[in-house]
Amino acid sequence: MNDNPYLSIDRQMVGDIYTSPEVMDNLTILCDDFGSRFGGTEGERQAAEFMKAKLEAYGLQNVHLEPVEYLGWRRGEVTLEILSPLQMTLPCITLPHAPAADLEASIVDVGDGSEADFERLGDALKGKIAMVTSRTQPRGMNRWVHRNEKYGRSFMAGAAGFIFVNHYPGYGPATGGVGDGDEGPIPAISLALEDGAFLARLLRRKGEVRIRLHSTDAFEQMVSWNVIADLPGTAQNPEIVMLGCHYDGHDISQGAEDPASGTVAVMEAARVLAQYAGPRKNTIRFALWGIEEIGLIGSTAYVAQHPEELDRIRFYFNMDGAGHGKRKDVVLNEWPDLEPVFEEWQKSMALDFSVGESVSAHSDHYPFLMAGVPTGGMEMVEHDLSGRGYGHTRYDTLDKVGERGLREAAAMAARLAIRIADAAEWPAARRGQEAVAALFDKQQYQDEAAIFAKIRAYKEKLQG
Ligand SMILES: [Zn+2]
The missing domain is CATH 3.40.630.10 (Zn peptidases)
Structure with missing residues (x-):
């Protein structure tokens, strides 16, 4: 029937x-x-x-x-130059809505960029360039962690720049907007897994890696x-x-x-x-x-x-x-x-x-x-x-x-x-708006709610 x-x-x-x-x-x-x-x-x-x-x-x-x-x-030109402990350039792309970069700083490897990774580093990111993988489920977490959350956490930890490293081999760099619809607060670029892994090895072996980022993107x-x-x-x-x-x-x-x-x-x-x-x-x-x-x-x-x-x-x-x-x-x-x-x-x-x-x-x-x-x-x-x-x-x-x-x-x-x-x-x-807000009181959306709060906080910080 x-x-x-x-x-x-x-x-x-x-x-x-x-x-x-x-x-x-x-x-x-x-x-x-x-x-x-x-x-x-x-x-x-x-x-x-x-x-x-x-x-x-x-x-x-x-x-x-x-x-x-x-x-x-509008995407412009970008270069990533390693200044020390050796000199070379790596292919990279900028992430949409990131500001133009003219920046010299050392890299800090933040791994997959879980909440715990950022907590562990504390002030160590101040003035540095945070390097984070695109892994969407960092170890120890059971939810999707979005690129913008990692970018926002890097900014809030005082980082001067953001490097997003693909967690898949062979696909080149992964892109994605930063800044949540507006101009992002700090420069952001993306690398292929292979180049990110090279930088991470260099950092582990030599203790410090200094780079220069230059980009000409425009709003x-x-x-x-x-x-x-x-x-x-x-x-x-x-x-x-x-x-x-x-x-x-x-x-x-x-x-x-x-x-x-x-x-x-x-x-x-x-x-x-x-x-x-x-x-x-x-x-x-x-x-x-x-x-x-x-x-x-x-x-x-x-x-x-x-x-x-x-x-x-x-x-x-x-x-x-x-x-x-x-x-x-x-x-x-x-x-x-x-x-x-x-x-x-x-x-x-x-x-x-x-x-x-x-x-x-x-x-x-x-x-x-x-x-x-x-x-x-x-x-x-x-x-x-x-x-x-x-x-x-x-x-x-x-x-x-x-x-x-x-x-x-x-x-x-x-x-x-x-x-x-x-x-x-x-x-x-x-x-109603109260019922919308109450959605995020639910246990399983607490983390998502925390992201929104963080994003709002960094936007306010940006404006203030
Ligand atoms: Zn889509």
């Missing part, structure tokens, strides 16, 4: 997705024609125009670009665009279901898996929903965000620019990089009353996904979560803490992404969207 009330629409949408070249064609255009789509590049503007034109052609309504003004960053005011499109609802005052993913990648790569695999999955869901799902009771809105990679800037601007909408957003579903080849589940951001709703759909959809809960600060759901809006994402419930792999390196390229992952993400998103939009009962409503 099949108790799926949407069986006929599901068959049309899924059948179309699995027999159309569209989703892979779009990925190829985003990656091969427009490159990284990093904030401030020509490809970024071209990608925004392309996605707008596509969404119009698919029959979506209210398709438009929303400009976002922000403090942008300037820039404009980016969020791309918005609607399948308008028929209800009197329709609520809104949002599917979203950013489209900017890091400038050193194609950003194929992160984020473009999710970007094109959102577009593909929009295409089949417009074609087969007709208007639903509530509005389904598609949001392709600019400039996530240097501080969630596009989605944060959207939440700030549309305060009147926030009470009406039934659910924001984040699909950052969701077209990867791994398992796809629904991870809710602490909305236990929604669990049985999704579990019921899981059965009637005859689709293998799990429903879990977690809270994190590192993608475009976060500004919505902090505004109290019900949020979740297409992620794995059993979160892998080992790291980003080739993500955030120059090897996040189109060849890493397969058609299967893209189609699976698009089909799952489209099918869930009609169910969320039509549900007569929706047991989640916007949280």
Whole structure:
């Protein structure tokens, strides 16, 4: 027996997705024609125009670009010279939103950069350059430790500079924004594992390694665009279901898996929903965000620019990089009353996904979560803490992404969207600010809460 009330629409949408070249064609255009789509590049503007034109052609309504003004960053030249105990230069890159460097100092090896590593060093980092690996689960810790936390701790310990060392061999340096959307307080560069290991050995054997860092990155005011499109609802005052993913990648790569695999999955869901799902009771809105990679800037601007909408957003579903080849589940951001709703759909959809809960600060759901809006994402419930792999390196390229992952993400998103939009009962409503703050009282989010407090503290220190 099949108790799926949407069986006929599901068959049309899924059948179309699995027999159309569209989703892979779009990925190829985003990656091969427009490159990284990093904030401030020509490809970024071209990608925004392309996605707008596509969404119009698919029959979506209210398709438009929303400009976002922000403090942008342009990569310049960088050199890392070892001054003593020997003289040589090492290849490196700067991290986006780091200030230009003109700095001579000794290196301190902070290892993986756990809380304990920083505590152990105490004042030893003052005026020095902190060298930290990109390992996302430092020894002795059972959570994901983000680059910005290590950078923030280095700054607060008085470090004059930051060196981020990839913990994977063979991938070169890993990039990632520092400074949380604004100019970072201290210079930051990134090294390949092999060069970081060389510096660490030198330091162990010789006791002191002095280097000179020189970089010419520049800040300037820039404009980016969020791309918005609607399948308008028929209800009197329709609520809104949002599917979203950013489209900017890091400038050193194609950003194929992160984020473009999710970007094109959102577009593909929009295409089949417009074609087969007709208007639903509530509005389904598609949001392709600019400039996530240097501080969630596009989605944060959207939440700030549309305060009147926030009470009406039934659910924001984040699909950052969701077209990867791994398992796809629904991870809710602490909305236990929604669990049985999704579990019921899981059965009637005859689709293998799990429903879990977690809270994190590192993608475009976060500004919505902090505004109290019900949020979740297409992620794995059993979160892998080992790291980003080739993500955030120059090897996040189109060849890493397969058609299967893209189609699976698009089909799952489209099918869930009609169910969320039509549900007569929706047991989640916007949280007040106290309830948002209370989220971080939970034992398992204490650490995450501590990060936010630290980041706020270092920003205040920076301004004060
Ligand atoms: Zn991403």
